[in-house]
Amino acid sequence: MTQTGNTRIAFIETLTEIAAQDPTAALVCADSILVVKGQAFAQKYPERFVDVGIAEQNAVACAAGMASCGLVPFVATYAGFITMRACEQVRTFVAYPHLNVKLIGANGGISAGEREGVTHQFFEDLGIVRTIAGITVVVPADEAQVRHATRAIHKTPGPAYMRIGSGRDPLVDCEDVPFELGKVRVLADHGNDVVLFANGFVVNRALAAADVLSRQGVHPTVVDVHTLKPLDREAIVDLLRQTGAAVTVEDHNIIGGLGSAIAELSAEACPTPVMRIGLRDTYPRSGEPGPLLDYYHIGVADIVEAAKRAMQMRDRKVR
Amino acid sequence: MTAVVLRIKSIQYRLRLLEYIKKAGAGHTGGSLSCVDILNVLYNRVLNVSPENFADSRRDRYIQSKGHSVEALYVVLADKGFFPESDLETLCRFRSPYVGHPTRKIRGIEQNTGALGHGLAFSVGVALAGKKDNADYRVYTLLGDGELAEGSNWESMLTAAHYHLDNLTAIVDRNQLQISGHTESVCRLECLTEKFQAFGWSVRSVDGHDVTALADVLGSIPFEVGKPSMVIARTIKGKDVSFMEHDAKWHHGVPSDEQYERARRELETLLMEAGA
Ligand SMILES: [Mg+2]
Numbered sequence: 001m002t003q004t005g006n007t008r009i010a011f012i013e014t015l016t017e018i019a020a021q022d023p024t025a026a027l028v029c030a031d032s033i034l035v036v037k038g039q040a041f042a043q044k045y046p047e048r049f050v051d052v053g054i055a056e057q058n059a060v061a062c063a064a065g066m067a068s069c070g071l072v073p074f075v076a077t078y079a080g081f082i083t084m085r086a087c088e089q090v091r092t093f094v095a096y097p098h099l100n101v102k103l104i105g106a107n108g109g110i111s112a113g114e115r116e117g118v119t120h121q122f123f124e125d126l127g128i129v130r131t132i133a134g135i136t137v138v139v140p141a142d143e144a145q146v147r148h149a150t151r152a153i154h155k156t157p158g159p160a161y162m163r164i165g166s167g168r169d170p171l172v173d174c175e176d177v178p179f180e181l182g183k184v185r186v187l188a189d190h191g192n193d194v195v196l197f198a199n200g201f202v203v204n205r206a207l208a209a210a211d212v213l214s215r216q217g218v219h220p221t222v223v224d225v226h227t228l229k230p231l232d233r234e235a236i237v238d239l240l241r242q243t244g245a246a247v248t249v250e251d252h253n254i255i256g257g258l259g260s261a262i263a264e265l266s267a268e269a270c271p272t273p274v275m276r277i278g279l280r281d282t283y284p285r286s287g288e289p290g291p292l293l294d295y296y297h298i299g300v301a302d303i304v305e306a307a308k309r310a311m312q313m314r315d316r317k318v319r
Numbered sequence: 320m321t322a323v324v325l326r327i328k329s330i331q332y333r334l335r336l337l338e339y340i341k342k343a344g345a346g347h348t349g350g351s352l353s354c355v356d357i358l359n360v361l362y363n364r365v366l367n368v369s370p371e372n373f374a375d376s377r378r379d380r381y382i383q384s385k386g387h388s389v390e391a392l393y394v395v396l397a398d399k400g401f402f403p404e405s406d407l408e409t410l411c412r413f414r415s416p417y418v419g420h421p422t423r424k425i426r427g428i429e430q431n432t433g434a435l436g437h438g439l440a441f442s443v444g445v446a447l448a449g450k451k452d453n454a455d456y457r458v459y460t461l462l463g464d465g466e467l468a469e470g471s472n473w474e475s476m477l478t479a480a481h482y483h484l485d486n487l488t489a490i491v492d493r494n495q496l497q498i499s500g501h502t503e504s505v506c507r508l509e510c511l512t513e514k515f516q517a518f519g520w521s522v523r524s525v526d527g528h529d530v531t532a533l534a535d536v537l538g539s540i541p542f543e544v545g546k547p548s549m550v551i552a553r554t555i556k557g558k559d560v561s562f563m564e565h566d567a568k569w570h571h572g573v574p575s576d577e578q579y580e581r582a583r584r585e586l587e588t589l590l591m592e593a594g595a
Binding site: 026047048050052053055057058061062063064065066067068069070071073088089092093096097 | 376422423429430431434437440441442443444445446447448449451452454471474475477478481482
């Protein structure tokens with residue numbers, strides 16, 4: 001049984017710590033205070049809390065106005081309501097004028113929609129924000145990483161989007177690998193046979209797949225690409241060169257997210273077989289995260305299989 | 320600044336904006352002409368904003384939600400000394416920062432706008448920040464009447480009333496026209512006063528070309544303590560150019576050489592009549 005943490009609480013606790021130091025930090029909700037457990041923040045910092053009601057477009061544009069006056073608003077609600085309903089506000093009124101607004105998207109991925117169905121499962125958010133110029137995109141792997149990422153985006157001026165989960169988010173046992181915005185984290189280095197790039201709440205699956213591969217005599221490297229934008233091009237190209245075979249693992253549509261980002265970079269800088277593991281451009285069912293991810297071929301066995309296919313493609317090319 | 324001087328300024332602004340639209344071969348002519356008197360009164364009588372205090376966090380804020388009418392804003396900002404008026408010779412040219420909608424790249428402009436229905440929400444954020452910081456600046460935004468069909472405006476109206484933003488004033492350039500025709504035949508807006516009131520705003524209606532009346536109304540804000548203020552400025556799209564008035568085709572029409580000369584002569588006659 002996977003141990004879980006709570007990325008929503010990790011976010012709000014960190015923001016509360018930040019607010020104790022930085023009087024400009026603010027929380028903007030769209031009737032989403034319960035989503036991010038923001039009650040204590042609102043009580044402690046009523047002058048730094050705004051709820052605009054169920055009106056995400058309003059929330060994002062208001063936050064832009066607040067940022068223009070020197071505040072650092074964190075807009076927190078469901079990932080899809082920020083990136084889809086308020087997409088134009090994010091693009092034209094936050095990113096284009098480069099305003100210091102932080103967007104926190106909950107229920108990122110299909111695994112977050114345990115009880116809720118497609119309306120509350122968001123697997124397009126990263127593809128949408130990634131196409132918007134001038135915005136940092138972060139996909140932390142678990143609650144500990146959310147704490148680091150929240151601090152990092154607060155410290156870095158400019159627009160940012162950070163994905164959080166459902167509040168039942170698997171823990172990754174790699175706390176000792178430091179987090180640096182814009183840099184990949186190498187979580188396991190079994191060797192250079194194949195590289196597994198992963199991010200978000202399926203990083204633990206990539207690590208489990210690496211263990212399976214190792215036992216079978218294949219030696220992978222597992223890399224957490226928590227910053228989807230700007231991408232750590234140098235480190236990723238190095239890894240592609242060293243291994244010549246790659247797999248991407250994400251809880252997102254295979255179009256637009258990590259798989260796309262790595263494939264684009266690979267095609268331009270170091271052509272390498274890249275197998276994408278993710279939701280294969282369909283609308284998922286909902287249910288418990290484990291079986292759900294397995295059903296949509298984001299399982300450990302799928303990653304193992306994909307790694308072998310990537311290596312086969314590489315080796316055929318050599319012959 | 321007296322009413323006569325303001326009236327003369329308005330006609331001069333109209334002359335200049337037509338000149339730059341003509342040179343650029345593009346622009347939102349009708350809507351720029353309709354909001355000139357509002358901008359004139361704001362910048363010359365109401366707003367505490369100038370090139371000298373533009374970096375001061377206590378300055379008043381003006382956000383032009385109807386970004387299409389940027390040509391009117393450009394000539395007013397040039398007149399106020401935010402940038403040399405000769406810059407406007409480059410309007411809409413490749414590499415010119417003076418593009419067809421407001422951007423923060425231009426000194427004096429608070430926010431990128433022009434995608435309609437967003438200026439009010441942004442202004443609500445600015446007004447909220449002012450309240451939360453106990454700052455006493457005031458926030459003004461100019462809305463087109465056509466853009467009131469965007470639902471985002473009504474979300475923002477709820478928020479402004481809920482937070483008692485009496486430091487916020489929205490002005491509707493009520494020229495009754497949008498690109499496809501009459502606002503009431505495209506998607507009915509009336510009764511606007513009652514709608515705004517029902518959303519918790521204090522509403523006044525004014526002749527949007529009467530500079531004295533505009534100065535009176537905009538000078539008595541907030542209309543009610545604890546409520547945001549809404550000014551319905553009754554205007555004429557294409558104002559002061561006889562053949563452009565009340566005609567939706569001048570929404571972004573560019574005059575021919577002959578039409579431009581005719582418009583210029585008409586405005587110069589008005590200038591003389593005004594006592595310039
Ligand atoms: Mg109109």
